[in-house]
Amino acid sequence: MPKNNDIKKVLVIGSGPIVIGQAAEFDYAGVQACRALKEEGISVILINSNPATIMTDETIADKVYIEPLTIETFEYVIKKERPDGLLAGLGGQTGLNMALKLYEEGILDKYNVKLLGTKIESIKKAEDRELFKELMLEIGEPVPESVTASNMEEAQAFASRTGFPLIIRPAYTLGGSGGGIASNQKEFEEIVYSGLLRSPISQVLIEKSIAGYKEIEYEVIRDANDTAITICNMENIDPIGIHTGDSFVTAPSQTLTNKEYQLLRSSALKIIRALKIEGGCNVQYALDPTSSQYYVIEVNPRVSRSSALASKATGFPIAKVTTKIAIGYRLDEIKNSITQKTAAAFEPALDYVVTKIPKWPFDKFDHGDRLLGTKMKATGEVMAIGRTFESSFKKAITSIEDKNTGLVRKKYTSFSDEELKALLTIQDDRRIFRVAEALSRKISVEEINYITKIDKWFIYKIKNLVEFEQKLKSEPLTEEIYTEAKEKGFLDSEIAVLTRKKLEEIEEFRKEHNIKASFKIVDTCAAEFKAYTPYYYSTYNEFDENVISNKESILILGSGPIRIGQGIEFDYCSVHAAWGVKEKGYEAIIVNSNPETLSTDFDVADKLYFEPMNIENVMNIIESERPYGVMVQFGGQTAINLAGKLDKKGVNLIGTSLESINLAEDRKQFENLLHALDIPQPKGRAVKKVEEAIKTAEELGFPLLVRPSYVIGGRGMQVVYNIEELITYFNSALKFSDEHPVLIDQYIEGKEVELDAVSDGENVLIPGITEHIERAGVHSGDSIAIYPTQKVKASMINTLVDYTKKLAKALKIKGLMNIQFVLKDDVAYVIEVNPRASRTVPIMSKVTGIPMVELGISTALGQTIPELGYKPGLYDKTDLVCVKVPVFSFQKLNRIDPALAPEMKSTGEVLGVDTSFDRALVKGFLAAGYKFDRLNGDVMLSLNDHTKPQCDEIAKTLVELGFRIVATTGTHKYLKEHGIPSKEIEYFDIPKMQAHMKKKQLCFIINTPSTNANAARIGSENRGFMIRTIAEMYSTPCFTSLDTAGAYLKALKFHNSYPNLKYDGITEYRKVCTLV
C-alpha cells in the first residue's frame, strides 16, 4: 500500500502552549510530521498557538497559522484552505481532542477532510474508559477492577464496595490532570470531584489500586496492512502509583525475563490491532513482581511523551514513521534512516542502557507539594545513555543540573535510621537520594525493597554506586579504581571530593594515565549493521567509534531539561543555531540532555552528542572533536553557566566574549558600566547581612526588589514594601544561597519594555520592542507582552535604541542580546542585560521575519550587519500586532501560589496575532484558554491596600458590562466610598466562595495578593492564597494583577462588540503594511 496520492494538502494540529504533561515532545513530533509530509510533496498547513516552537517556523510548514486552537479557528482555516487531510495524532491530547470535536461538529464531513492515521472510532475506544474496558474484556486482556463514573453517586457506590486505596483517572485529560490515589473517604471525594470537573466529558475511571506492581510501557506502531511492531519497552524504576512522567524510567526493561517481555509485547500488539491504530501508540502495564499476572493500565492512541523518549532511546523516529503511515505507507516501505539500508519494519535492539529522570519545579517552588502520584508534576526530563545501568543512571542524575551531582547527599545524614526509613515511605522527588543514604548506612536491600517496592535489581545497582563511593573514600586512588569510577559514571569533581583531593589533581591524574572518554553510536541495531547516524554517547575504557571529519566544526550547547524559566524557546534557538552553523559551512555539533526536544533529533545537526550539560562531559566532546569554537549564547542559562569554565580550559567561545558576559552578569561591573555610559538604572546594593539590608533599605527607600544573585527565571525574587517584609525575606532567602549575596534594588513600578537585538560589536539591529501589560514587578516571562509597543512615545523609543547601541558597543556584543527596561516619568531604567539569546527570540523572529539566530551566528562569526543585508537600528514595523500571553500549570502543582510575582511561574505561552491590538489581545486570551462567553454573573474583587486606589476604572467597567461585583470587606468598603456598587462577602468565608465557584456563579476573580510577606509568600494559610488556589481547582480565572484584569476586560468588551475574528498565516500578517 504505497502513498495515498489523493492527499495533496494536509492540516497539522500543533499541541499549543507548553503545560506540564504536554511539552516540547510535541514540537519534536510536529516538526518530524511536517517534514515527513513535505518530503512527499504534500502541502502542509499548520495551526499552533505556541510561538516558541520550531514547528511554527515558516520553513517547516507551507503556511503557518499562529492562532488560537479553537473550533472557530479550525473551521475558518479549513474553509479557507480546503485541506484533503487532517493530521491530529502528533499534537498531543490537544490535537486528539480537537480532531474529535471537529468530527463531532461535522466540520470534517462538511469540508470533506479525511482524518489521517488512526480513525475516530479507534480514538474513542482508546480514550473512553468504558469503551476501552469493554474492548479489553472482549479480547481477553486483563484490566484492574474498575468503574466509570459520571457522578459522585456512581463513584461512591464503587468505593463502598471495594474499599480504599483507589486510583481515580479522569477521561480525556493530559498528564493525569485531576486524578490521584485516594486512601480515604475525604481524599476520595476531593479527587473525584476535581476529576469530574477536569474531564471534558465529566467522566472518571476509578480503579482498584495496584500500587507496588512493576510499571512497564510498550511503544508500538502499526500500519494499515496490520503489520505491528514494538519500538521499545520501558521499565519504571518507581513502581505503579507514580505517574510515568514523574517516574525514573529505564529502557529497555531490566528485570523482565524473556517470557515476561514477550507476554506484554504480545498483549500490546493484540491491543493495537484490536484498536486498529494506524501509527504510534503507547500501552502501559502493571506487572505483578511475584507472578505473571498483569493488567493493562492505559493506552495512548497517539504519539506521546513516551514515544519521544522511545525515539531518542532507540533512534527510531516514531513521529516520522507515524506520519508516513498516515499517508498510506506500510512499515516495510519506509526506510530506516539510521542504517539507510534496512526498513522501518524492525524492532530496535539496544546495546546500552537508557535512564530518564524527570525535572521537577520544586527547586523554584519552595513551598510546593513535592508528593508524587498519578498527577504529573515534572516540567521536563533528561535522558542519559550508558553502557551499564550504573553509568546511565549516574549520568542522568548529573543531567538534571541540580546543585549536587552525586547520589549520597548531605542533607539526609542527620536523620536517624528510623527517621530515614519513615522518609522512604514518602514518594517524592527526593526518594532516590534517601534510598542512597539508606544504602550507605547498610540498611538492607530487602528492607528498602519492602518499604519502597522498588525492584531489588535497581536497589542493588544503586548500592554498587554507593559502595563505590565508599571505596573511593577509603582506598588510595589507583589507575584501576579511577577507571572503574569513570566506567560507573563518576565525574572528576565527585572523585575529587570523595578522595579529598583537588579537582586539578584529579584532572592531572587522568592526563598522566591518558584516560579519555570514548564515544559509541546509537544505531538501533546493536552494531549488527553498519550505521550512518551521527548520534553518540560517551563511555570509558572502551573502543572509540567516533568519526571526526576534516571539516571545521562548531559545538552548540543545548539548554538541558525544560524547566520554568528555561523552556522550549532555547531549543528553538539551539536548533536554529545548528542550521545557521551548517549554512556557514561548518560542521554543526549539538550536545544536549533533553529527550523531548528537536535539538536531540539526530538529523538536526551534523552530529549529536546525548550527554549531560556538565563541564566535564562537554570538555570530553571538545577534546575529541577539537571544534573551531563553542556557541554558548543559544542554550539559555545552562550554556552561559558553562562559559567561564570553558574559557578557563582555553576553549574558543564564539561571539560575545566571557569578559563581556561577566561584565553584564556581574552586578558591580555592570553598575559601573551603566554609570560610565550615563544610562539610568534602579539603584541597588549587594548585601550579606540583615543589618546591611536594613541600612540599604533606609538609603534607597521602599518598595524594593530583593533577590539572590545568579539565578534562572527570577528564582527567589520578591518585592518588599516595608522593613518587616525585608527581614522575613532575608532570613528565608539565605538558606538557598549561602555563598552568594542578596541583591536589593529600588523597585520602580513603571512600564516594562523589552527588546532583543543582534550586534556585530559595532552595529546593532533591533527587530522590535515589546511592551508589557503588567507593571514592572511581574516577571517578564509571566507578563502579557505586546509587539510593537502601543504606549511608548517616539522620543522614548529613540532613547531605548540609543541605549541599546551604547550597551552593545560597550559590551562588544557579537551575536544576540536582550535588554529589559522599566519606564517611569520619561526615564528609561535598564533592569537587565542578557548577553545571549532570550526567551523572546522565537517570537520576534516570527513576527518580524528577521532570522535572529542565523544573524546571531553570522555576527558571532565576524560578519557585520550591513554585510548581512540589514540596516542597523530599529527595524521597520508592519501592521502586524501580536500579544504574548503566558500559560500556567498550577492545576498540576499543589500548594503553589498562582499570584504573579517577580519570580517566573508560567510553563508556556501563546501568541495572538492580528493587525490591530484589540484583535490580537482577544486572540491571545482565547489561545490561553480564557473565555468571553459570559457578560453577567459575579466577579469577585479582593484587593490589597496597595492596589485598591487603582481599581476604580476596572470596577466601573465591570458594572458597566453588567457584572455584579462581590467584594471582600476591605475592598467593599473602598468601592462603597467611591460610589461603586458591590456585594460584600466576608473575607474569611472561604467555604462560601468555594461554593460560588463550584456552582460557576463566579465568572472570575480579581485578587491582588496581600503585601504582607508573612501571609502571602510564606504562610499557606493565607486566605488570599486559598482563594487563588481554590480558583485554580475550579478553573475559575483569577487575575492577580489589575493590569492583567484591565487587559482582559478590554478584550472582553471588544470581543462583545466584534465577535467575528479572521485568521491568517503569520507571513500574511507581516505583509500588511499601511504605515510608511
Place this chain on the structure above:
Amino acid sequence: MKARLLLDNGMIFEGENFGADGTAFGEICFNTSMAGYQEILTDPSYAKQVIVMTYPEIGNYGINKDDFESSRVSATGLVVKNYSENESHYKSYIKLKDYLKQQNVIGISKIDTRRLTTVIRESGAMNCVITTDELTDEIKEKLKNFSIDKNITKLVSRTTAEVIKPLQEKSNGLKIAVIDCGIKKSIIDCFKNRGCELTIFPADVKSGELLTFDAVLISNGPGDPQDATETIKTTKELIGKTPIYGICLGYQILCIALGGKTYKLKYGHRGGNHPVINKQTGKVFMTSQNHGYAADAKSLPDNVTITYTNLNDETLEGFSCKPLKIDAVQFHPEAAPGPYDAQIIFDGWIEEMLERKSNIVDRLRKIFVKRG
C-alpha cells in the same frame, strides 16, 4: 579473576571471569536479544559456539526452572559487558554465574561487546578461545586447529526415541515424528500444547521408522547443514512419501535434500528482532533467529515456492513445495527467546496436517463405502 578472549584474527579482549574457569574453544557469534540469555544458553543450536550478548546488562533475573530450552548449556562460552552480580526475580533459583559453573561453561564480563560485535560484523564469523589461564602458544596453536565437529548434530541429539503426549483433553489426534538434531524444548511444547503427539527420534534415525506418522518434522540444530549427511539422506528418502516440515537446520537440510544449496552467512542472524515478510500477504513479523547458514533461493527447484524473506538482507526465510508436501522456515516460530508473532506458523501446519488427515479418512471412508 581475569579472563581473556582470543579471536582467530589475533585480537585479544581482556575481561573478568564469572563462570567456570578453564579454557574453551568455539565459533564466536553475537545475539542481539535484550532478554532471554537463559533460553539462548540452553539452545542446543549454539553447540560449540561462544555467545556474545550485545545487550550489556546480563544476569539480571538469574536462572529459573521454566525457561530451559534443553537440560544443559551447549554453548562453550558467554561474553558480556556487565554481569549483574545481584539478580532479582521471584522465579530465580540460581545465579547465572553459579549456573555456568555448574554447567562448566566459561563466562567473561567487562568486555567491550559492541567493539567485538563490530569486529565480527566486519570480519565475519571466526573461531575463538576463552581462557582463565595465560594465552600460551599451545592454546593459540589449538585455536588454529579448532574446527566444529562434523558430527555435531549427533552430539546434541538424543540417543533413544521418546514419545511426548499432549494432555488428553487437548489431543487433536495428530502424530508427528521428529528428527532431533538438537531440538529446543519450546518447539516440542508448541506442538504438544496444540494437541499433537510427538515421537522424537535421534538424528540418525532411518527413514523407514518415520513413514507411519502424519508428518515428519526436522528440528533445529547446530553446525553446517552439509555436514548432516545422514539426516539429509534420510530426508531424501522421505520426500514425497510423507509431509515434511523443517525449522532452521531442518529447513536447511530440506533445501539440500530438494537439490538446493546452502551457504555460510558472513556473521549469521541471531536475535529476536529479525523482520520477515510474508510474500503472500505483504505482512511483516518479527522473528527469533539463530542461524549461521542460509538456503540459496536460486538453487531451489522450480516446484518450490518462496514463502518468506528477510527484510533486512533479503535472504530466504521460508519455502514450501506443495506437490511434495514440504513446508519449512529458517527462523524460529517457537521464539524462546523472542517474539511470538510467528507462532501462527504452527497453527497453519497443524491445520494443514489435520486437513490432510481428514481427507485421507474421507477417502478411505469412500473406498470402504464403495466396497460396501
